[in-house]
Amino acid sequence: MRFLYVLGVSFVLVAGLLSMVFATDVKPIHLDKKNTRNGCASCHLGFGFRDGGGASKCLSCHGPSDGQTGLVSRGTQLKDISKDFAKNYHHPVFEKKSAHTTREVLPEIDPTMPRHADCADCHSPHFVSTDNPYAGLRGKKIGNLSAPITKEYELCYLCHSDSANLPLRSVNKRVEFAIANPSFHPIEGEGKNQAVISLIRPYREKKSSPNDISILKCGDCHSSDDIASPRGPHGSKYQGLLTDNYSTGDNIVESIFAYGICYKCHKRSSILGNETFPLHSRHITGERNPKAGGTSCYTCHTSHGSVENKYLIRFNRDYVTESSTGKLKFVEKGIYNFRGECWLTCHGVDHNPRSY
Numbered sequence: 001m002r003f004l005y006v007l008g009v010s011f012v013l014v015a016g017l018l019s020m021v022f023a024t025d026v027k028p029i030h031l032d033k034k035n036t037r038n039g040c041a042s043c044h045l046g047f048g049f050r051d052g053g054g055a056s057k058c059l060s061c062h063g064p065s066d067g068q069t070g071l072v073s074r075g076t077q078l079k080d081i082s083k084d085f086a087k088n089y090h091h092p093v094f095e096k097k098s099a100h101t102t103r104e105v106l107p108e109i110d111p112t113m114p115r116h117a118d119c120a121d122c123h124s125p126h127f128v129s130t131d132n133p134y135a136g137l138r139g140k141k142i143g144n145l146s147a148p149i150t151k152e153y154e155l156c157y158l159c160h161s162d163s164a165n166l167p168l169r170s171v172n173k174r175v176e177f178a179i180a181n182p183s184f185h186p187i188e189g190e191g192k193n194q195a196v197i198s199l200i201r202p203y204r205e206k207k208s209s210p211n212d213i214s215i216l217k218c219g220d221c222h223s224s225d226d227i228a229s230p231r232g233p234h235g236s237k238y239q240g241l242l243t244d245n246y247s248t249g250d251n252i253v254e255s256i257f258a259y260g261i262c263y264k265c266h267k268r269s270s271i272l273g274n275e276t277f278p279l280h281s282r283h284i285t286g287e288r289n290p291k292a293g294g295t296s297c298y299t300c301h302t303s304h305g306s307v308e309n310k311y312l313i314r315f316n317r318d319y320v321t322e323s324s325t326g327k328l329k330f331v332e333k334g335i336y337n338f339r340g341e342c343w344l345t346c347h348g349v350d351h352n353p354r355s356y
């Protein structure tokens with residue numbers, strides 16, 4: 001029975017694919033003989049339809065250049081994607097035999113399923129096209145229905161939001177980026193703060209001219225450290241699979257490198273010049289004793305979004321504890337006048353509260 005079912009599904013799929021091959025309009029990249037010389041056999045040898053040869057098969061064209069000869073039609077050299085996967089922080093594509101199957105449904109509903117990420121989870125090899133990198137991928141939820149993915153974050157949410165097998169220390173990204181939150185980095189829509197004075201052009205709070213960028217992609221922060229690498233969150237030498245370094249500890253000597261990921265979009269001179277929070281510099285550089293350093297942005301700010309506070313405020317409990325009256329909170333005092341108060345204890349200094 002199962003065999004007949006698989007055969008039936010495969011037949012429908014093959015018929016569909018073949019009609020795409022013979023159709024005259026623009027073809028998906030991999031089914032176009034202008035790109036792959038051997039058509040279906042570029043990936044499928046014999047009847048190996050289960051995984052199309054797996055991730056290592058993809059590297060026969062997208063890997064180190066010597067493997068590409070003869071497989072890619074045009075003389076073009078594809079960029080070597082394997083370098084990023086060899087870095088310390090990467091999606092675990094090659095670690096173990098992938099748990100990916102053609103018929104799995106994501107987000108995962110079984111908490112015991114092993115976490116995985118295969119090339120084919122993020123790229124549909126039959127449908128991927130230059131104008132739509134997500135073509136052929138499904139999973140975005142509209143009510144109870146699953147719809148085609150059209151935006152990058154919808155792809156990421158397949159494994160980093162409502163997955164029943166989410167790692168314990170990981171937070172549901174859909175919850176963090178929800179536009180109903182008091183603050184968030186703008187992924188699903190424009191942000192709420194109209195006075196993010198530190199923003200470096202073209203980044204803006206609201207889009208008012210064609211070149212402005214007011215909505216980010218996860219990939220603006222999570223991609224290779226090397227801009228010459230292929231696009232995509234494949235791997236990076238920086239922790240968190242980030243494009244730039246982020247030091248998240250305490251007693252850190254401030255530098256453009258230490259908070260590189262933030263200074264990519266937020267002007268360092270504005271932050272250290274206290275243009276909004278009047279005590280930024282004092283905390284970040286440790287003004288009183290700069291050799292001992294100051295504290296990371298991460299001690300006060302979450303990177304994604306906050307369900308409780310404005311300005312992405314979330315205190316890092318590794319260093320911050322309750323105030324002498326047992327309170328740990330941030331209170332905003334009016335909009336765009338850069339005033340507020342904090343209730344907490346840090347470095348033995350009681351804020352009960354301290355106002356600015």
Ligand code: HEC
Nearest residue numbers: 010014017030039040042043049050051052101102120125
């Ligand atoms: C770029 C590599 C590549 C090319 C070219 C390619 N495939 Fe595939 N194919 C794959 C991969 C990878 C899978 C597994 C997909 C998955 O796991 O989601 C697959 C799966 C399949 C399946 C099984 C699908 C299922 O739902 O079980 C069939 C049937 C298939 N391919 C037919 C074809 C045909 C016919 C062609 C040519 C028109 C073709 N493929 C071209 C990589 C490729």
Ligand code: HEC
Nearest residue numbers: 029035036042057058061071072119120123125128130133
């Ligand atoms: C036979 C060689 C070959 C194999 C095998 C192959 N690809 Fe490709 N792939 C290409 C070529 C050629 C292009 C077009 C590149 C271009 O236009 O710059 C491409 C393009 C792509 C793109 C789109 C890039 C863009 O410009 O947006 C993705 C994503 C991709 N491949 C993923 C995969 C994955 C995943 C696999 C394995 C399942 C795979 N490829 C296997 C040859 C191959």
Ligand code: HEC
Nearest residue numbers: 115116117118121155156158159167218219222233240241
């Ligand atoms: C098919 C599942 C899958 C998809 C889709 C996916 N990821 Fe992942 N991702 C993983 C797995 C598995 C890990 C390893 C750690 C874990 O289990 O969460 C990981 C790790 C990461 C990490 C490193 C986390 C750390 O602890 O440092 C980042 C950052 C990340 N993914 C971002 C993304 C982004 C951005 C997207 C969308 C473009 C995405 N992921 C899509 C499965 C996925």
Ligand code: HEC
Nearest residue numbers: 153156160170171173185187216217218221240246261303
């Ligand atoms: C403005 C930059 C930025 C954007 C945009 C961004 N991230 Fe992150 N992300 C970070 C930083 C910085 C860290 C490391 C520090 C931390 O854990 O907060 C991180 C950590 C992570 C981690 C590992 C820790 C955890 O929370 O599980 C995952 C997974 C992740 N991001 C996924 C995503 C996904 C998915 C998106 C898009 C929906 C996204 N990020 C968008 C900056 C960003």
Ligand code: HEC
Nearest residue numbers: 055058062081091093117118119122133229230231232233
């Ligand atoms: C966690 C999801 C994820 C995994 C796993 C993944 N990719 Fe990607 N990849 C992406 C995203 C997102 C992009 C960027 C798409 C865009 O913005 O155009 C991308 C881009 C690409 C590109 C186009 C790069 C360029 O600069 O044109 C290629 C080729 C590619 N991936 C191949 C692969 C191969 C081969 C594998 C497995 C070895 C793989 N990817 C694994 C998410 C992933």
Ligand code: HEC
Nearest residue numbers: 196197198259262266276277283296297300311338339340
């Ligand atoms: C001691 C806690 C603390 C630390 C450390 C901290 N911030 Fe802030 N930050 C705040 C507070 C509080 C606000 C809100 C000020 C207000 O009331 O408008 C803020 C506001 C901001 C804003 C929004 C307004 C603007 O200036 O554009 C940005 C961006 C920002 N911080 C970035 C950073 C970066 C980057 C770092 C690290 C280099 C950092 N912060 C370190 C507490 C902190």
Ligand code: HEC
Nearest residue numbers: 183184191192193196203205220261262265297301311312
């Ligand atoms: C790719 C660009 C980019 C990067 C990288 C980036 N930000 Fe932002 N950030 C933005 C944009 C755009 C906004 C404006 C959102 C709005 O208008 O509400 C913003 C807003 C903020 C705000 C104010 C949010 C609010 O609602 O008040 C804070 C705080 C902040 N960022 C801190 C950081 C920190 C800390 C880092 C480093 C971990 C960082 N950002 C990295 C683009 C970025």
